[in-house]
Amino acid sequence: MIATLLRIVLRRLLAAVPILVLVSMMLFGILRLLPVDPAAMSVPPNATREEIETVRRDMGLDRPIPEQYVRWALTLLRGDFGTSIHYRKPVGPLLAETLPATIELALAALVVAGFLGIGGGLGLFHVRGTWKAAVGDLGSTALMSIPSFLWAIILILIFAVAFRAMPVAGRLDMAFARPPGTGFLLLDAILAGRLDLLASAAKHLVLPAFALGLSFSPPIMRVLRSGLHDVYAEDYIRQARLRGLDEGRILIGHAARNAMLPTATLLGVQFGFLFGGTLLVEVLFSFPGMGGLMVEAVRNTDLPVIQAIGLTYCLVVLAVNAVTDIVCLLLDPRLRAN
């Protein structure tokens, strides 16, 4: 069984490679549609035409586009993410600073969304058929209409403007210095044994994580609720009842795992959207993650940064897709028939 699972994992990972290549080509192609000339942008405003031409040749912008792409891809594979036009620094370290922050935020948001979503879904299912369920349904539709950036603003207005209770900027209180380590603040704080750092990092994480989590929990609630609904209509649940099993055992021992299948799939898909949602939430909370970097780069038409970050976002989504597939395979033996 382990062998089949490993084989499936390998196959998924290998299948992701051509997708990654196509994605990078798409990214490259879109950005080359630019009406702006990146060469002109990276030189001082009073540069002569010859100087611009020199820069252009240096950046390789005079070559045909497919060749530019291949050069870029090769440098990427060597680990060189290019140099930011705006910051005049290599992109790699910029990414390394900001990526952990975004991932930490996304994971925290996933935890929030998971708890709210699964709890809500179970609750909605429990009160099904009553008026409470109708209210809950309407409520989840209403909640779904609030995108994450609006939640961010609402939470900021409530907790910072109205009540001044929670921090709404950055990852740590100004007083603290960042501990060395992985870049995942919560982890680093624990490893360093600094509880005060941990508390500060956690407090800063709460509002952004909830902004994202609140907006992504309603679909999870619905899918779990309808998943449970479908599962309970199945024959094997009826047969389990006819064997005399009590409702608790039926829920945990039979229904739960089957209802988790569509839920797990949705969680995987939602994570992609959630990860994209971090972009604006980071900006609104001045959270130093990839989102802030991307927005800066977009405003400055900083092509190398845009390309690198765009590719990183996709990499994460592809990785999450692969993980979701594997989880589904573990949950549902029928999928392993392939």
Added chain:
Amino acid sequence: MRARAAWRSGRVRIGGILVAIVLVAGILAPWLAPHDPEAQDLLALLLPPAWAPGGQAAFPLGTDTLGRCVLSRLIWGARVALYVAILASLGAMILGGVLGHVAGYFGGWVDRLISRAVDVWMSFPPVVLSLVLMVGLGVGINNVVLAIILVDWTRFCRVLRADVLTVMNRDYVTAARLAGFGHVQTIWREVLPATLPLLATLVSLEMGMAVVVEAILSVVGMSVEANVPAWGVMIADSRQAMYQAPWNLILPMVAILVAVLGFNLLGDGLRLALDARQSGARAEAP
């Protein structure tokens, strides 16, 4: 018959009313708005709404950092939101719908090709892709519409393809082919009527999403041109003065919420009404 049943649903009614409010505001903007949305009154900066202390009747909902009337900007912003919502969702529906039907109906390598394209496309988080597209296309409201179409067609395609596959399983589609209907005729006669309810729901939901995406792009500054009022721009502008003038932040937010909630309720209500009719009709026969 079906439309009447849909109308009876509370969600459709409330959603419809909310959408109608936005529609009226957008269409009648030149006559409804009390001021020119771009007119700056430097003597009346950051005024609160008329009912709050310090407010003026001339500016019912107050003014922003440049002295522009918030109410007028909201009303004109509805225009931008609607323009984007309607055009983008129709465009995404046509592009995604056609490809989804083609993939589901013909199957084989056509399906594989389209599905692979959708997979690649969906590897981008939508926000990131629309941002990248705006960088490539340049700022402007028509580019926003184009960007949203190019991002969201994949969702239409995937969902519709699944629906089409279900319909293709039905024997009446095979029967139509056996009777001599051509491919286009078969899709038009047998497949489309079955997928139409889902299409309508998706379009409504998509309109809500388009409003959100436009707002996100506006906040980042990659949406409409500089002198066009949009709700997202209003939010971006008012962030610095958030503590002194929270109303400037709250009001455009409410506008976005009303629009999105309206479209979502409408779409949800349509889905439930049309779904119920299908299952209800089938439950009739013994």
Added chain:
Amino acid sequence: MTILRAERVVVAADLEGARVPVVRDLSFRLDEGKVLGLVGESGAGKSMIGRAIANLLPPRFATVEGTLRFLGADLVAMDADKRRALLGRDIAFIPQEPRAALNPVYTIGHQFDEHLARLGVASGRERRGLARDHLAAVHLRDPEHLLEAYPHQLSGGMCQRVLIAMAFASDPKLVVADEPTTALDVTIQARIVDLLSEMRRTHGTSVLLITHDLRLAARVCDDILVLYAGRPAEYGPARAVFERPAHPYTRCLQLASPPLDGPRRKLQSLPEHMPTLRALAALQGCRFAPRCPTRIETCSREPALLDRGHDHVVACHRAEADLALSPEIEHPGPARRISAPVVKVESVGKVYPGPRRWLGRAPDVVALADVSFEIGRDEFVGLVGESGSGKSTLAKILLGLEAPTTGKASVAGIDVTDPSATAREARITAIQMVFQDPQSALNPRRRVADIVTQAMIAGRRRASWEERLAKTKTILAEVGMPADLALRYPAELSGGQRQRVNIARALCSAPSVLVADEIVSGLDVSVQAQLLNLLGRLRAELGFAMLFISHDLSVVRHLCDRVLVLEKGRVVESGPTEGVFASPASPYARALLRAVPPDDLATPWRPFAEAEDAAA
């Protein structure tokens, strides 16, 4: 000792405030070690009884009157926990769809283990050993490996054996089997029935067998209770009820089933169908009277259960009189001369390539291999085979929906693989199909007239709505339906009516050949008889050939001149129906025929005369 006793049980449904009884006046007695058959068509209420015993009735249904005593204790009035304690232990259930009744995400071993744990077996090792033993007791090979398998890896028959093993694991006093063989292939059905009998004998269990098959019940059960519209029509010893039925419904049921042996006879068809739940609320008097061929004035009063002696009771006013319902023997018509063949199939094979794998390919699936036959102009040819035999693939090839990998096939002189427009046009009037599932075969959004005459506006053809409506009414008359159904929607029609619309649609382009793919499976016996009679009449009036695909041998025998037997994609036997059925040459055909219980109860039913292993 009486294991289960029902006394005047009433199960009612709450329909928009009104209480509509689904089961009425139900009284029976099941003694230790005996088998009671509850026989009825769909909608008669028989499944409700099984659910009432477990008290797992659907929402808004409840047992409102009467007592249902299990070993003296009333199941209806019993405390919920006490009743739940009985389930799975003293009362076990065997379901209709075995594959759906097992949780797909857990192994067989896991589910068996859970069941045994509930029964009180404490040690895990003991549970595993017991599970192995129980699986071996139902003749499943290699129980050790089976414990690690998932339900989707097992066939329907194997899953049913597992469920039977679980049911009997607790040595129950009562086993309720709800249509346990309906979803299985014919040869597997016989084995499962045999297994049930064996387990019953070994454990001394009483069995309540719920089924629609009167013939099967007569063989397997000690007593039979025939249910119509929720009320017992007849109840007595199996032999008596089957050989000397007192109720006209039972008699009609028998006469509506085509016999497998003995002389061919006309099928007794009952008009319309059993009243639905909604219609029931409005009816008075004997519920069967509207369809009864022998009704009289008094039938407007509901008949009580009359005792005919020897424990045989019947609910009919005319029970004493001898019913003049004797089978009309059908004389075989003049021998049909095989005219020029309208369908020619030569060495057709169909192979589906296996899906690509990392290393090489998975094995190809051979759906058909070297199939050759012909169908004459007015011939009805039956195609018999179990699931996976390739019947549907062959139908698709003839209709041009799929291309054969090898060989040739032609219909009315046109090659089925010819892609040209003229060929496709010609094929529309050459061959048409009647589909199996009336639900999925009719577009629910179109009116009957639109569906039936869709061929008139296909491709380049044009026709006005008046023309189509007129044509619809003509065809509807031909298939025996009133003209006012032309403007209805499929949802407003019954199953039998929908199937007629299906046939009407196929007849619209006046094809030379009709392909009927299991069109009467899933229909009630009485409705099936209507359709078979209809097909016979249409054949005489319109003249067309038919490839009649079915797994039901008695239906094939009744309708078809010749029969082809398909096993795993190959034709293992072909010839005139009577000849093949009287003395089948191939072992497979023999097994198929033996799997159906003979009509004459005196003839012993031995499905396994030849040595076979139990890899069901």
